[in-house]
Amino acid sequence: MRFQEDSIDCVDFILKKDEVLTIILGGGKGTRLLPLTEKRSKPAVSFGGKYRLIDIPISNSLNSGFEKIFILTQFNSYSLNRHINRTYATNNIHQKSFVEIIAAEQTVSSANWFEGTADAVRKVLPYIREQKPKYVLILSGDQLYNMDLADFMQSHLMDPETQISVATNAIPEDQIYGLGIVKAGVGGSIQEFIEKPQDLSQVESCRTENGSFLANMGIYIFNTSTLIDVLEDRSMADFGKEILPRAIKERKVKAYTYDGYWEDIGTIKAFYEANLMLTDHIPKFNLYLEKTPIYTRARALPPSxxxxxxxxxxxxxxxxxxxxxxxxxxxxxxxxxxxxxxxxxxxxxxxxxxxxxxxxxxxxxxxxxxxxxxxxxxxxxxxxxxxxxxxxxxxxxxxxxxxxxxxxxxxxxxxxxxxxxxxxxxx
The missing domain is CATH 2.160.10.10 (Hexapeptide repeat proteins)
Structure with a gap:
């Protein structure tokens, strides 16, 4: 389902696409992906022969009808910034659509660079307020998935008490380490949130009926007023480690389960396997879907x-x-x-x-x-x-x-x- 500027099938609410602002986090130093990240940020790494990793979240947002996008960059950002500037000139087509870079900067109110996912969003709150969105969609810049973010938004809006929604993906027991694991109760309300468990016993209570676990995908929807509130405490720099564990005690935080392919490309092995998967006869991640294309820079190149x-x-x-x-x-x-x-x-x-x-x-x-x-x-x-x-x-x-x-x-x-x-x- 894709949201339009009019009504939505059998749903009691109306959402205008310009009420949603997408924030894409440009990633940290990406040390586990060295040497590919020696001279570029992780989202700028080439993928699938002609794309870059950043093209995945941008395409997911655009394909879902959310065309107001900020990309927050910091480490080794030249290559990433150049690619975005050459590729996504949507503001020339539609005045309400844009894909813009906000680089980490020192200001009068803050002399420090981005110090975590939440801190990065906190530091760009003035730019968020200028857009006056009702909802802020936060995406990671270095993951592989093809997700209908409009369906995610619909799930968020179905329950008016929900203030934060967290996209999750079912994973087996051997993949829980290094990810955030959530326990969802009746109606999807999140009851527990364990960031990067070191031992299975820490998350045993989070096991689902089929024996799997729900992993935090690092994809969030915040009511804008809620986002501003939770970022007031400047001691909390990260969404997964600090913001979400506290928020589930004070607010309605809902899990949305995405049942498609998702890969958090954090290591050379994961990057290698995700690329070669594309050569499978029926790949888990499909590049050949007409309705949800992966956008990238158009090059004037001859045929192979x-x-x-x-x-x-x-x-x-x-x-x-x-x-x-x-x-x-x-x-x-x-x-x-x-x-x-x-x-x-x-x-x-x-x-x-x-x-x-x-x-x-x-x-x-x-x-x-x-x-x-x-x-x-x-x-x-x-x-x-x-x-x-x-x-x-x-x-x-x-x-x-x-x-x-x-x-x-x-x-x-x-x-x-x-x-x-x-x-x-x-x-």
Whole structure:
């Protein structure tokens, strides 16, 4: 269901889309996703060959009819800011629609940067008040899901006593660590909230009838007046750790259960698996839904060129050139060049920002992947130059490793951005 400016089927309330303001949190330092986040924030990391992670929450909001969006940024924000500015110029189409960046700033009232999710929203309250929304929708900038946020809003408005709604997702027992776990009573009212439990005994009472647990997705709806009230205590910097546990004791906080695919992309392994899942015959996250497209920057690139290459279960982005190579269960990003004789398996090749060369001490080096290479279980970040006869295999099955050319995290090889790997390198 999608909200319009008129009435909604069989519901006793009317919601105008401009009464909702979306706040997307641009993420922290993203240390668990290093080295992909060395020079960019986590939401700016490439995803699915042609997208960036930030495109997911923005698209979910726009597809749900909520077109007033603030994105709060702080760490390594240049790449993210540039992408948003180049991609989302909605205010040129509709005066009430916008996707705008609010960067962390020092002001007369606060000399500190954002110090947590709640603190970030607290510091932009003046901008929120200017929009005069009735409801504030808060999203994370680095999660993977395709959710009808209008249905979430409908659930929030069905009970006039509800002041805060929390989107939850059912997870198995082995995934509870590192997430916020909630216990919902009759009608969805949240009775307990345990942030990042260290032991199963802490959340045993939260187990649902089918044995699973409800995890906080980091997606919230606040009545604006409630949001202002709960942020008055400046000692509370985080929604999950501090704001919500106190709020359930004083206010009506409701759980909304989303039963679709959701992934909190917090580690190299999670990022790797979420990308390769897209190559499945029936992926859990579907990029091919006409009514809920994933938006991203429009590029004036030529079609991909495939010259006597073998391609199986792969996503091939625009502007790529594949010459007599093999690509199996992998993602190939925009403009990527792959030379003859190279074989790529179960890998993410993020692509190039431009065709041609970049300079190193030895002179100009052609970017792309050279001839007769073999690459398995590897993430190659953007704008890398991989020479001839390179073998990225992790033959010793190392879980953690680092040299001047590659890093290994969670058993997955990562080639950092702008790396040049010499001919014959083997790992």
């Amino acid at each position: 060129k495939i010259n006597q290459a073998v391609v199986n279960q792969a996503l091939i982005s625009e502007g790529t050139i594949l010459n007599q190579c093999e690509v199996h269960r992998s993602i190939i990003g925009v403009r990527q060049l792959i030379a003859s004789g190279t074989k790529i398996y179960d890998s993410i090749i993020m692509g190039l920002d431009h065709y041609g060369y970049f300079d190193r001490k030895s002179g100009k080096i052609p970017i792309g992947i050279g001839p007769n290479c073999e690459i398995r279980r590897t993430i190659v970040d953007k704008d890398c130059a991989i020479g001839a006869n390179v073998r990225l295999l992790n033959e010793q099955n190392l879980q953690e490793y680092e040299d001047e050319y590659v890093r290994i995290r969670d058993g997955i090889i990562v080639v950092p951005r702008h790396s040049a790997i010499p001919d014959g390198y083997i790992i």
